[in-house]
Amino acid sequence: MSNHKIEIKGFPVYQNGQDFIIGTAKIQDLLKYTMFTERLVVDFDDNGKPVYSETIQRHVETSRANQIADFLINDETATFPTNIVLGIPLSAIDSQVFDNNTVTISFKKEVIEGISKAKRGEDSYDIYVTIIDGQHRIRGIELALERLSKNPDNVGTDGISYNEKLNRLLNMDIVISCFMDKSLEYQAMIFSTINRTQKRVSQDLVYSLFGLTENDSPYKTALEVCLALNGHPKSPFYNRIKLYGNDYDGTFIPPLSQSTMIKRIVSFISVSSKEAENDRFRKRKELKGYSGTKKLPFREFYATDDDSSISDCLFYYFSSIQHYFSSLWKYDTKSKPTNVLQSTVGFEALMKILKDILSIDNNIKFEKNAFDKYVNKFADLQLHDTNQFPMTTRGKKILYYSIFIKVFPDDASIEKKKRELESLHNAD
Known part of the structure; x- marks a missing residue:
């Protein structure tokens, strides 16, 4: 461990197209970036902060946890040979560097601060690093x-003081396996596989515990689209999405997170985050024939197994953005975005405009230049000006209203949007 950063150092392991990290951590260090919690992380918001399930909690058997504590206190040869399995979101990582056969991961300060707040008994805190398997041991x-x-002055039956036992335990090495930014479905699969080899675990328990289904889901589709757009050399999102597998140490960080893109794609399929969880358990065809008022332009594509239309739509829409704003779209390896188009809020506003376009233009074909007639209408906006278009929540609204007014000047809501835009500018 470094003096100023909390780190994990380990070896990359590749199995059947999947990768993870095997390493060790002293208990005193491990408990600086994770801890047992009953709260289940189901998502991460636009700022990379955890979103917790309101209905599902991960419980441990108190008797089993106390048996483990007794084992550690009373048996001077106590060991944990099996791995603690951790899920680490990219939003928790300050840097990750590959060097020959090792990788070193440093955590952001908010990860450490979240654990410190929890230990101090504060009401508001976040735990970023999830214990996929090993919560009873932790x-x-x-x-x-x-x-x-x-009771540091107590002496055990073996003649060893509790203070010495405490120091030994704090410095005990624990074997850890780290899965980086894996989907919730994948984490559930890991949990199920590990526990199935030890004792029979009901699949109902696995999926109730994680709030997941092993069947097809909008989240899986969104992840596949995200990976495809990030990996295609001609894609406007090529190497632009923060995924596990590349070095980044503060000199280059992809400007858009995987979780942000997935969340937005799912919002084009499902009515709400709550319904998106329910849609995990539904067959695709059950999502057909949506008659609600909310705009869900990707829902029919998903319901009819037409995922390619989702990826094509995003590819050609953002290709038009890239074409008309080529100098602003280009990311120059700086650690922070320099204009609103490179930022998360810019992506959010552009996705909202896309939803409007698809809701109005039902006949648009997803092909080259298909979106030019819309993007061309707002190509004169001075998006390089961060005073006019700040990279903030307010800036997202300003960008959205500015584009909407240009693209849909005859819309029935245009006067209201003009007033809201003026109010946002006056709030500066």
Whole structure:
């Protein structure tokens, strides 16, 4: 561990097209970036902060956790030979560097601060690093440390003081496996596979625990589209989405997160985040014939197994953006976006405009130059001006209203949008 950063150092492992990291961590270091919690992370918001399930919690058996604590306190040869499996979102990582056969990951300060707040008993805190498997062991370790810390002067039956046992436990090495930015479905699969080899675990329990289904889902489709757009050399999003597998150390960080893109694509399929969770359990064809008022332009594509239309739509729409704003769209390897088009808020506003376009133009064909007639209408906007178009939540609204007014000047809501835009500018 470095003096100023909390790090994980390990070896990349590749199995059947999947990758993860195997390493070790001292218990005192491990508990600086993760801890047992009953809260289940189901998503990450636009700022990379965890979003928790309102209905699903991960419980441990208190008796089992206490047995593990007893084992650690009373057995001087206590060991944990099996891995603790962690899920690490990219939003938690400050840097990751590959060097020969090793990779070093450093955590952002908010990851460490979240654990510190939880330990201080504060009401508001976030835990970014998820314990996919090993929550009973982690909870047992936490209980053992609590008991040893409260009674440091006690001496065990083996003649070793609790203070010495405490120091030994804090410095014990734990084997860890780290899965970087994997989908919730994949995490559920890992949990299921690991526990199936130890004792029979009901699949109902696995999917209730994670709030997931092993069947097809809008999230899986969104992830596949995201990966395709990031990996195609001619895509406007080529190497522009923050995915696991490349070095980034502050000198180059892709400007758009995988979770942001997935969340937006899903919002074009499902009515709400809550319904998106329910859609995990539905067959595609059950999403056909949507009659609600909310704009869901990708829903019919998903319901009819036409995922290619989703990727084509995004490819050609953002290709038009890239063409008309080529100098602004280009990302020059700086660690922070320099204009609104490179930022998350810019992507959000452009996706909102896309939803409007698709809702009005039902006959548009997803092909080269298909969106030029719309993008050309707002090509004169001075999007390089961060004072006029700040990279903030307010800036997202300003960008959206500015584009909407240009693209849909005859819309019934245009006067209202002009007033809202003026109000946003006056709020500066």
